[in-house]
Amino acid sequence: MPEITGFAFPNDIHVTWSLMIVMYPYITGFVAGSFIVTSLYHLFDRQEFKPVARLAMATSFAFLLVASLPLQLHLGQPQRGPFVIVTPNFTSAMAGFGILYSFYMLVLVLELWFVWRQEIIERARRSRGTKRAFYAALALGTYDTSPEAIEIDHKAIKILAGICLPAACMLHGYVGFIFGAIKANPWWSTPLMPVIFLLSAAVSGIALLILLYQVHAKLERRPVVASCVQALASWLWFFLILTITLEELELIVMAYEKSESWLIISELLTTRLSFSYVTMQMIVGGLIPLILLAVVVLMNRYLHEKVRNTLATVAAFLTLIQVFSMRWNIVIGGQLLSKSLRGLRSPYEPEIFGREGVLVAIALFVAPFVILWVFDRVLGIEEPEGGPAANPPAAPPGAAPAGSHVP
Amino acid sequence: MSDCHDGCDGGRREFLAGTLKLAGGAVVTVIGGSALASSSSSPTSAPRPGGGAYDWNEHLWAYLIDTTKCIGCGSCARACKAENDVPDGFYRTWIERYVVGSEDSHVDSPNGGMDGFPPVQVGFVANKSFFVPKICNHCRATPCTQVCPVGASYRTKDGAVLVDAESCIGCGYCVQACPYGSRFIHPATHTASKCTWCYHRITKGLKPACVTVCPTQARQFGDLKKEGDPVRAVVEHDRVQILQGHLLTEPQCYYTHLDKEVR
Numbered sequence: 001m002p003e004i005t006g007f008a009f010p011n012d013i014h015v016t017w018s019l020m021i022v023m024y025p026y027i028t029g030f031v032a033g034s035f036i037v038t039s040l041y042h043l044f045d046r047q048e049f050k051p052v053a054r055l056a057m058a059t060s061f062a063f064l065l066v067a068s069l070p071l072q073l074h075l076g077q078p079q080r081g082p083f084v085i086v087t088p089n090f091t092s093a094m095a096g097f098g099i100l101y102s103f104y105m106l107v108l109v110l111e112l113w114f115v116w117r118q119e120i121i122e123r124a125r126r127s128r129g130t131k132r133a134f135y136a137a138l139a140l141g142t143y144d145t146s147p148e149a150i151e152i153d154h155k156a157i158k159i160l161a162g163i164c165l166p167a168a169c170m171l172h173g174y175v176g177f178i179f180g181a182i183k184a185n186p187w188w189s190t191p192l193m194p195v196i197f198l199l200s201a202a203v204s205g206i207a208l209l210i211l212l213y214q215v216h217a218k219l220e221r222r223p224v225v226a227s228c229v230q231a232l233a234s235w236l237w238f239f240l241i242l243t244i245t246l247e248e249l250e251l252i253v254m255a256y257e258k259s260e261s262w263l264i265i266s267e268l269l270t271t272r273l274s275f276s277y278v279t280m281q282m283i284v285g286g287l288i289p290l291i292l293l294a295v296v297v298l299m300n301r302y303l304h305e306k307v308r309n310t311l312a313t314v315a316a317f318l319t320l321i322q323v324f325s326m327r328w329n330i331v332i333g334g335q336l337l338s339k340s341l342r343g344l345r346s347p348y349e350p351e352i353f354g355r356e357g358v359l360v361a362i363a364l365f366v367a368p369f370v371i372l373w374v375f376d377r378v379l380g381i382e383e384p385e386g387g388p389a390a391n392p393p394a395a396p397p398g399a400a401p402a403g404s405h406v407p
Numbered sequence: 408m409s410d411c412h413d414g415c416d417g418g419r420r421e422f423l424a425g426t427l428k429l430a431g432g433a434v435v436t437v438i439g440g441s442a443l444a445s446s447s448s449s450p451t452s453a454p455r456p457g458g459g460a461y462d463w464n465e466h467l468w469a470y471l472i473d474t475t476k477c478i479g480c481g482s483c484a485r486a487c488k489a490e491n492d493v494p495d496g497f498y499r500t501w502i503e504r505y506v507v508g509s510e511d512s513h514v515d516s517p518n519g520g521m522d523g524f525p526p527v528q529v530g531f532v533a534n535k536s537f538f539v540p541k542i543c544n545h546c547r548a549t550p551c552t553q554v555c556p557v558g559a560s561y562r563t564k565d566g567a568v569l570v571d572a573e574s575c576i577g578c579g580y581c582v583q584a585c586p587y588g589s590r591f592i593h594p595a596t597h598t599a600s601k602c603t604w605c606y607h608r609i610t611k612g613l614k615p616a617c618v619t620v621c622p623t624q625a626r627q628f629g630d631l632k633k634e635g636d637p638v639r640a641v642v643e644h645d646r647v648q649i650l651q652g653h654l655l656t657e658p659q660c661y662y663t664h665l666d667k668e669v670r
Binding site for chain 2: 006009084094334338
């Protein structure tokens with residue numbers, strides 16, 4: 001039985017939303033954050049992001065595939081999960097998930113198809129047998145890689161990115177809304193919540209790409225483009241400043257107002273969450289990366305490439321911890337606090353095994369990287385050297401071009 | 408006195424129900440085939456012992472608690488547990504003890520008050536002490552039904568907030584949304600559970616178990632649509648309070664003599 005300090009309503013001693021509900025916004029955050037990075041290139045023509053644009057899009061897709069799993073794993077009656085989509089109650093914030101998730105998935109898959117269309121056709125041309133049939137099916141029967149068709153692809157990519165970016169923001173802002181709209185819980189109930197979630201999503205997405213990009217480049221034996229890491233670090237710094245500012249402003253307002261709930265929230269932060277909030281979210285994951293990134297951004301010209309990359313990598317790793325801590329402190333912290341506003345329960349320790357345990361959470365975090373690896377094997381994340389074949393004649397099905405090889 | 412009336416009525420009904428259970432198949436003949444048929448066809452039309460279906464349009468239930476009458480005996484919480492098979496460690500109703508001084512206050516509810524209250528020592532000068540029974544407020548504008556993603560939580564036309572355990576997905580959103588801590592996820596069914604005002608009893612003309620056993624009438628249950636109902640009279644003519652009124656959930660559980668310390 002958990003220990004209670006003060007007085008908690010008797011039913012408030014249970015942590016109903018477990019580690020899975022911490023993983024849910026964490027994973028969804030990568031979906032939105034990665035897409036923000038890919039949009040900087042595809043939508044806003046920031047050429048410095050070209051080396052990570054496709055990786056970012058594939059990352060968004062990989063995390064999207066697992067984004068609904070934590071929710072599903074959390075349900076008391078998982079077999080009834082589809083009811084949320086089949087018979088939604090539209091007054092519920094949660095009912096929107098099915099709609100937003102499906103819509104984003106649809107638009108993202110369409111965009112992926114346009115971005116990878118030339119590779120799909122190339123591979124269809126180069127392969128034989130079942131493999132060929134697979135790529136031919138992916139190509140949806142069109143082998144047109146003429147300049148006009150490519151031009152149409154580019155337009156489609158831009159339009160779809162224009163739809164996808166707000167969809168990604170909605171998908172994650174909505175996760176913040178799920179918490180922010182609970183008036184019963186003063187630690188959650190603030191209109192700032194969706195904004196903080198969205199900004200921290202951008203932080204986690206960019207941070208993950210700083211790491212992924214360098215790992216991927218090393219695996220592919222490609223050089224790491226310095227300007228790309230520099231640009232990612234700059235944007236990470238920008239979003240981290242915004243996130244931490246808002247996270248602190250929320251508290252400062254509460255404290256200054258001396259709101260009814262501040263007494264218990266300040267106790268929550270300084271006792272139950274002193275490690276996960278003060279140490280991890282604010283210092284290790286907040287202040288230290290802010291300083292490291294400030295060095296990267298402000299002293300760029302004096303830094304050796306290796307030093308810059310190392311600083312950016314360490315900062316990115318720490319901000320990933322910051323974002324996870326933030327999710328933990330919101331989801332779990334909000335449940336350590338009784339709605340009586342008179343008591344706190346002892347810290348929540350997740351189970352190791354079991355459906356909502358630590359091992360499943362790790363598996364959920366690893367799964368998108370496995371998906372990315374499969375994606376790389378099937379479609380190739382990076383553009384082939386020299387880009388896809390310029391304008392090869394449309395090959396009839398069944399005839400691979402002479403001299404082609406399977407990489 | 409309405410309590411006597413309902414109590415007597417309830418006694419007869421209980422006796423009748425017991426007889427019927429013993430009689431087994433004789434139920435159909437005693438109650439009347441038509442009443443039973445209608446009860447099985449609609450969940451809202453439970454049979455009255457005297458015959459005739461329950462019509463939820465004819466009632467609007469409300470709960471009234473006079474905190475000055477509660478003696479903290481815990482009978483209500485025990486009756487609730489027995490009547491509704493409430494799992495250990497979870498509560499559909501509970502009693503809070505307040506010990507209040509000018510400098511500090513102490514609140515507790517050991518095992519929901521189910522075993523009564525042992526003496527307590529406080530480290531301040533206590534000026535007053537009292538018990539406050541708590542229960543689902545069956546709010547008219549309830550956030551728990553608002554947030555249910557599948558509509559498994561709903562408010563009936565007669566004012567009870569219920570959960571359809573057959574369609575609840577066990578997401579726990581309603582548990583988070585209830586400002587009063589009245590809901591929990593049942594450890595056996597893994598679906599949301601809460602006070603139903605003993606809906607299976609009130610639709611048969613009985614009172615909720617907690618009200619029936621309360622020895623001091625600190626807990627009362629009444630019908631706002633019924634002329635002369637004592638609860639209705641208090642709600643309409645006396646000064647009544649609700650819990651956490653600032654959240655605008657419109658609770659249908661009213662209090663008299665509520666202290667400022669109570670949330």
